[in-house]
Amino acid sequence: MYEAHFGLSGKPFALVPDPDLLYPSRRHRRALALLEYGLSSGAAFAVITGEVGAGKTTLLKHFLRTIGPEVTVGLISNTHASLGDVLDWVTSAFDLSPPARDPATLYNHFVDFVLQQYAEGRRTMLFVDEAQNIGPQMLEKLRMLSNINSGKDLLLQIVLIGQPELLAELNRPDLRQFAQRISISYHLGALDAEETAGYVLHRLSKVGGRRDIFTADALAILHYFTGGVPRLINNLADLALVYAFGAESAHVDGRQIIEVVADRQATGLSPFLDLPMPSRDDSLRVILRGEAA
Known part of the structure:
Protein backbone atom coordinates (compact mmCIF):
# COMPACT_ATOMS: atom_id res chain seq x y z
CA MET A 1 0.00 0.00 0.00
CA TYR A 2 2.58 2.59 1.11
CA GLU A 3 5.69 0.91 -0.33
CA ALA A 4 5.79 2.85 -3.62
CA HIS A 5 5.09 6.14 -1.85
CA PHE A 6 8.19 5.74 0.33
CA GLY A 7 10.31 3.97 -2.29
CA LEU A 8 10.36 0.67 -0.42
CA SER A 9 10.87 -2.74 -2.03
CA GLY A 10 8.75 -4.45 0.63
CA LYS A 11 7.09 -4.04 4.02
CA PRO A 12 9.78 -3.35 6.64
CA PHE A 13 7.60 -3.93 9.68
CA ALA A 14 5.58 -7.08 8.94
CA LEU A 15 4.56 -8.95 12.08
CA VAL A 16 5.61 -12.36 10.69
CA PRO A 17 9.08 -13.31 12.06
CA ASP A 18 11.62 -12.77 9.28
CA PRO A 19 15.23 -13.80 9.96
CA ASP A 20 16.38 -11.64 7.04
CA LEU A 21 15.34 -8.58 9.04
CA LEU A 22 16.88 -9.56 12.39
CA TYR A 23 18.31 -6.48 14.08
CA PRO A 24 21.62 -7.32 15.77
CA SER A 25 21.06 -5.50 19.06
CA ARG A 26 23.44 -6.10 21.95
CA ARG A 27 20.97 -8.50 23.53
CA HIS A 28 20.29 -10.41 20.33
CA ARG A 29 24.02 -10.74 19.59
CA ARG A 30 24.60 -12.08 23.08
CA ALA A 31 21.76 -14.59 22.78
CA LEU A 32 23.14 -15.80 19.44
CA ALA A 33 26.64 -16.09 20.88
CA LEU A 34 25.32 -18.19 23.77
CA LEU A 35 23.41 -20.46 21.41
CA GLU A 36 26.51 -20.92 19.27
CA TYR A 37 28.56 -21.68 22.37
CA GLY A 38 25.97 -24.15 23.59
CA LEU A 39 26.03 -25.92 20.24
CA SER A 40 29.82 -26.13 20.08
CA SER A 41 30.31 -27.07 23.73
CA GLY A 42 27.70 -29.82 23.74
CA ALA A 43 25.37 -28.24 26.31
CA ALA A 44 22.57 -30.63 27.25
CA PHE A 45 20.02 -27.83 27.72
CA ALA A 46 19.92 -24.17 26.76
CA VAL A 47 17.06 -21.83 27.63
CA ILE A 48 16.28 -18.52 25.92
CA THR A 49 13.37 -16.49 27.29
CA GLY A 50 11.82 -13.13 26.51
CA GLU A 51 8.57 -11.23 26.79
CA VAL A 52 5.87 -11.60 24.15
CA GLY A 53 7.11 -9.97 20.95
CA ALA A 54 10.75 -9.72 22.03
CA GLY A 55 11.97 -11.38 18.83
CA LYS A 56 12.63 -14.90 20.14
CA THR A 57 11.24 -16.73 17.11
CA THR A 58 13.05 -14.42 14.68
CA LEU A 59 16.27 -15.07 16.60
CA LEU A 60 15.63 -18.83 16.50
CA LYS A 61 14.98 -18.83 12.75
CA HIS A 62 18.18 -16.88 12.20
CA PHE A 63 20.20 -19.28 14.33
CA LEU A 64 18.78 -22.33 12.55
CA ARG A 65 20.19 -20.96 9.31
CA THR A 66 23.70 -21.00 10.76
CA ILE A 67 23.70 -24.68 11.71
CA GLY A 68 25.75 -26.87 9.41
CA PRO A 69 25.06 -30.39 8.10
CA GLU A 70 26.96 -31.95 11.01
CA VAL A 71 23.90 -31.31 13.19
CA THR A 72 20.48 -32.89 12.63
CA VAL A 73 17.78 -30.44 13.70
CA GLY A 74 14.23 -30.98 14.89
CA LEU A 75 11.82 -28.15 15.67
CA ILE A 76 8.67 -28.21 17.78
CA SER A 77 6.79 -24.95 17.30
CA ASN A 78 3.15 -25.65 18.17
CA THR A 79 3.29 -26.56 21.83
CA HIS A 80 0.47 -27.29 24.21
CA ALA A 81 0.23 -29.88 26.97
CA SER A 82 -3.10 -31.15 25.59
CA LEU A 83 -1.79 -31.93 22.10
CA GLY A 84 -0.33 -35.34 22.92
CA ASP A 85 2.75 -36.99 24.33
CA VAL A 86 6.13 -35.34 24.00
CA LEU A 87 7.47 -38.37 22.14
CA ASP A 88 4.83 -37.83 19.45
CA TRP A 89 6.08 -34.27 19.04
CA VAL A 90 9.73 -35.29 19.00
CA THR A 91 9.38 -38.03 16.41
CA SER A 92 7.28 -35.72 14.22
CA ALA A 93 9.90 -32.95 14.58
CA PHE A 94 12.48 -35.25 13.00
CA ASP A 95 10.05 -36.68 10.42
CA LEU A 96 10.33 -40.17 11.89
CA SER A 97 7.82 -42.93 11.14
CA PRO A 98 7.79 -45.39 14.06
CA PRO A 99 6.11 -48.76 13.45
CA ALA A 100 3.70 -48.03 16.32
CA ARG A 101 2.72 -45.03 18.45
CA ASP A 102 2.93 -46.54 21.94
CA PRO A 103 5.43 -44.81 24.27
CA ALA A 104 7.93 -47.66 24.37
CA THR A 105 8.09 -47.97 20.59
CA LEU A 106 8.35 -44.21 20.13
CA TYR A 107 11.17 -43.98 22.63
CA ASN A 108 13.17 -46.90 21.22
CA HIS A 109 12.69 -45.65 17.67
CA PHE A 110 13.96 -42.21 18.62
CA VAL A 111 16.95 -43.63 20.50
CA ASP A 112 17.86 -45.73 17.44
CA PHE A 113 17.59 -42.60 15.30
CA VAL A 114 19.88 -40.57 17.56
CA LEU A 115 22.43 -43.39 17.72
CA GLN A 116 22.37 -43.66 13.93
CA GLN A 117 23.05 -39.92 13.61
CA TYR A 118 25.96 -40.28 16.03
CA ALA A 119 27.38 -43.24 14.11
CA GLU A 120 27.27 -41.10 10.95
CA GLY A 121 29.16 -38.29 12.66
CA ARG A 122 26.20 -36.02 13.39
CA ARG A 123 24.74 -34.65 16.58
CA THR A 124 21.02 -34.25 17.16
CA MET A 125 19.55 -30.94 18.30
CA LEU A 126 15.92 -30.40 19.32
CA PHE A 127 14.42 -26.90 19.52
CA VAL A 128 11.16 -26.29 21.37
CA ASP A 129 9.57 -22.90 20.68
CA GLU A 130 6.90 -21.48 23.03
CA ALA A 131 8.11 -24.01 25.59
CA GLN A 132 6.21 -22.28 28.41
CA ASN A 133 3.10 -24.09 27.16
CA ILE A 134 4.20 -27.69 27.62
CA GLY A 135 3.97 -27.98 31.41
CA PRO A 136 6.11 -29.69 34.06
CA GLN A 137 5.29 -33.28 33.08
CA MET A 138 6.38 -32.74 29.49
CA LEU A 139 9.50 -30.91 30.66
CA GLU A 140 10.42 -33.88 32.83
CA LYS A 141 10.00 -36.20 29.85
CA LEU A 142 12.37 -34.00 27.88
CA ARG A 143 14.87 -34.31 30.70
CA MET A 144 14.62 -38.09 30.48
CA LEU A 145 15.33 -37.90 26.75
CA SER A 146 18.53 -36.04 27.54
CA ASN A 147 19.84 -39.22 29.18
CA ILE A 148 20.52 -40.61 25.72
CA ASN A 149 24.29 -40.74 25.43
CA SER A 150 27.24 -42.87 24.32
CA GLY A 151 29.97 -42.97 26.93
CA LYS A 152 31.25 -39.44 27.47
CA ASP A 153 29.50 -38.00 24.42
CA LEU A 154 26.17 -36.23 24.64
CA LEU A 155 24.13 -37.19 21.59
CA LEU A 156 21.04 -35.02 22.06
CA GLN A 157 20.97 -31.30 22.77
CA ILE A 158 17.75 -29.49 23.63
CA VAL A 159 17.05 -25.75 23.34
CA LEU A 160 13.93 -24.30 24.95
CA ILE A 161 12.60 -20.95 23.75
CA GLY A 162 9.78 -19.36 25.72
CA GLN A 163 8.17 -16.56 27.63
CA PRO A 164 9.16 -15.71 31.24
CA GLU A 165 6.60 -18.22 32.52
CA LEU A 166 9.02 -20.92 31.38
CA LEU A 167 11.52 -19.78 34.02
CA ALA A 168 8.84 -20.11 36.69
CA GLU A 169 8.17 -23.67 35.54
CA LEU A 170 11.85 -24.58 35.57
CA ASN A 171 12.23 -23.20 39.11
CA ARG A 172 9.67 -25.64 40.49
CA PRO A 173 11.13 -27.91 43.21
CA ASP A 174 10.03 -31.03 41.31
CA LEU A 175 12.06 -29.90 38.28
CA ARG A 176 15.32 -29.22 40.12
CA GLN A 177 17.06 -32.08 38.30
CA PHE A 178 16.08 -30.42 35.04
CA ALA A 179 17.34 -27.01 36.20
CA GLN A 180 20.69 -28.53 37.18
CA ARG A 181 21.24 -29.67 33.58
CA ILE A 182 20.69 -26.25 32.05
CA SER A 183 24.09 -25.01 30.91
CA ILE A 184 22.92 -21.78 29.28
CA SER A 185 20.06 -19.48 30.24
CA TYR A 186 19.49 -15.98 28.88
CA HIS A 187 16.58 -13.53 28.97
CA LEU A 188 16.07 -11.44 25.86
CA GLY A 189 15.09 -7.97 27.10
CA ALA A 190 13.49 -5.09 25.25
Missing part, protein backbone atom coordinates in the same frame (compact mmCIF):
# COMPACT_ATOMS: atom_id res chain seq x y z
CA LEU A 191 15.42 -2.51 23.21
CA ASP A 192 16.46 0.81 24.71
CA ALA A 193 15.66 4.11 22.97
CA GLU A 194 18.86 4.15 20.92
CA GLU A 195 18.39 0.53 19.86
CA THR A 196 14.75 1.21 18.96
CA ALA A 197 15.90 3.91 16.54
CA GLY A 198 18.57 1.57 15.19
CA TYR A 199 15.98 -1.19 14.79
CA VAL A 200 13.69 1.03 12.71
CA LEU A 201 16.53 2.29 10.52
CA HIS A 202 17.89 -1.25 10.08
CA ARG A 203 14.56 -2.55 8.87
CA LEU A 204 14.04 0.38 6.55
CA SER A 205 17.50 -0.13 5.05
CA LYS A 206 16.69 -3.76 4.28
CA VAL A 207 13.92 -2.65 1.91
CA GLY A 208 15.71 0.36 0.43
CA GLY A 209 14.13 2.98 2.69
CA ARG A 210 15.56 6.42 3.40
CA ARG A 211 17.02 7.03 6.85
CA ASP A 212 14.92 10.16 7.31
CA ILE A 213 11.48 8.62 6.79
CA PHE A 214 10.97 8.63 10.58
CA THR A 215 11.88 11.91 12.24
CA ALA A 216 13.81 12.03 15.53
CA ASP A 217 10.71 12.79 17.57
CA ALA A 218 8.81 9.97 15.85
CA LEU A 219 11.52 7.50 16.88
CA ALA A 220 11.53 8.80 20.45
CA ILE A 221 7.75 8.53 20.78
CA LEU A 222 7.80 5.14 19.09
CA HIS A 223 10.03 3.86 21.88
CA TYR A 224 7.90 5.60 24.52
CA PHE A 225 4.72 3.77 23.54
CA THR A 226 6.29 0.39 22.75
CA GLY A 227 8.86 0.05 25.52
CA GLY A 228 11.30 -1.22 22.91
CA VAL A 229 9.40 -4.48 22.28
CA PRO A 230 10.09 -5.40 18.63
CA ARG A 231 6.59 -6.69 17.83
CA LEU A 232 5.01 -3.50 19.17
CA ILE A 233 7.56 -1.40 17.27
CA ASN A 234 6.59 -3.23 14.08
CA ASN A 235 2.89 -2.70 14.71
CA LEU A 236 3.17 0.99 15.50
CA ALA A 237 5.72 1.81 12.78
CA ASP A 238 3.67 -0.01 10.14
CA LEU A 239 0.50 1.90 11.02
CA ALA A 240 2.41 5.19 11.17
CA LEU A 241 3.57 4.63 7.59
CA VAL A 242 -0.06 4.10 6.59
CA TYR A 243 -1.07 7.37 8.29
CA ALA A 244 1.78 9.27 6.62
CA PHE A 245 0.85 7.78 3.25
CA GLY A 246 -2.76 8.83 3.76
CA ALA A 247 -1.61 12.37 4.56
CA GLU A 248 0.66 12.35 1.47
CA SER A 249 3.61 13.08 3.74
CA ALA A 250 7.19 12.12 2.89
CA HIS A 251 7.98 11.63 6.59
CA VAL A 252 6.53 10.10 9.73
CA ASP A 253 6.68 12.63 12.57
CA GLY A 254 5.84 12.48 16.26
CA ARG A 255 2.31 13.79 15.82
CA GLN A 256 1.45 10.90 13.50
CA ILE A 257 2.78 8.35 16.01
CA ILE A 258 0.59 9.95 18.68
CA GLU A 259 -2.42 9.87 16.36
CA VAL A 260 -1.96 6.15 15.71
CA VAL A 261 -1.79 5.39 19.42
CA ALA A 262 -4.77 7.64 20.24
CA ASP A 263 -6.89 6.03 17.53
CA ARG A 264 -6.02 2.53 18.73
CA GLN A 265 -6.76 3.49 22.31
CA ALA A 266 -10.16 4.77 21.20
CA THR A 267 -11.07 1.29 19.94
CA GLY A 268 -10.20 -0.31 23.27
CA LEU A 269 -7.87 -2.71 21.47
CA SER A 270 -4.55 -0.90 21.76
CA PRO A 271 -1.51 -3.18 22.28
CA PHE A 272 0.70 -0.21 23.13
CA LEU A 273 1.80 0.92 26.59
CA ASP A 274 -0.89 2.79 28.52
CA LEU A 275 1.13 5.94 29.22
CA PRO A 276 0.21 9.63 29.48
CA MET A 277 -0.26 11.13 26.05
CA PRO A 278 2.56 13.57 25.23
CA SER A 279 1.85 17.02 23.91
CA ARG A 280 1.14 17.13 20.20
CA ASP A 281 3.00 20.46 19.94
CA ASP A 282 6.09 19.65 22.01
CA SER A 283 6.26 15.88 21.83
CA LEU A 284 10.04 15.44 21.60
CA ARG A 285 10.74 17.55 24.71
CA VAL A 286 8.16 15.60 26.66
CA ILE A 287 9.56 12.22 25.69
CA LEU A 288 13.20 13.07 26.25
CA ARG A 289 12.52 14.46 29.72
CA GLY A 290 10.16 11.63 30.62
CA GLU A 291 7.38 14.11 31.38
CA ALA A 292 3.66 13.92 30.71
CA ALA A 293 2.03 16.97 29.21
